[in-house]
Amino acid sequence: MRKILVAALLVLVAAIGTASALGFGYGASEPKMGAAAGECAGYGHGYGKQNMGLRMVEREGVSQVEVSEEDVKAVLESASFETFVNPRGLTIQRIIVDGEPAGKIVGDYTIDQLEILKAYETLNGIKVFLGVDGEPVGFVLLR
Numbered sequence: 152m153r154k155i156l157v158a159a160l161l162v163l164v165a166a167i168g169t170a171s172a173l174g175f176g177y178g179a180s181e182p183k184m185g186a187a188a189g190e191c192a193g194y195g196h197g198y199g200k201q202n203m204g205l206r207m208v209e210r211e212g213v214s215q216v217e218v219s220e221e222d223v224k225a226v227l228e229s230a231s232f233e234t235f236v237n238p239r240g241l242t243i244q245r246i247i248v249d250g251e252p253a254g255k256i257v258g259d260y261t262i263d264q265l266e267i268l269k270a271y272e273t274l275n276g277i278k279v280f281l282g283v284d285g286e287p288v289g290f291v292l293l294r
Contacts, residue, residue: 203257203287205280208271216277218270218293223279226253226293227262246291256281256289265289 226248233245246254256265260283268282276294280287 203290205287213271216270216272218279254291258288
């Protein structure tokens, strides 16, 4: 009888540990999987506030640079856009420059609505974060 109780207790502890690791129990109202499960919460589309990697770039200590609004607008006006709606219902606009992906905009915004938030020198070029009303909605790489 004692062995059965010990085995049942071990199974219960393992089940609680597994449920807790998946985000169940201990006050969780729903399972937290994908981007909402870890410190990446907010990075994916539809999980909280969008930041387009702005916080990550700021944490890495990459050099901030100045870019002219005219240069960015010229790149955006010469770019082509592939627009689609993702399964969560968000409009995604891929920015294509010279046949290569160069950024994205999340939302149904026009070029005139976008403002430059910040720009950073990265290994892939200058990453310009684009926003609407001070909130990040996309980025474009200037190469």
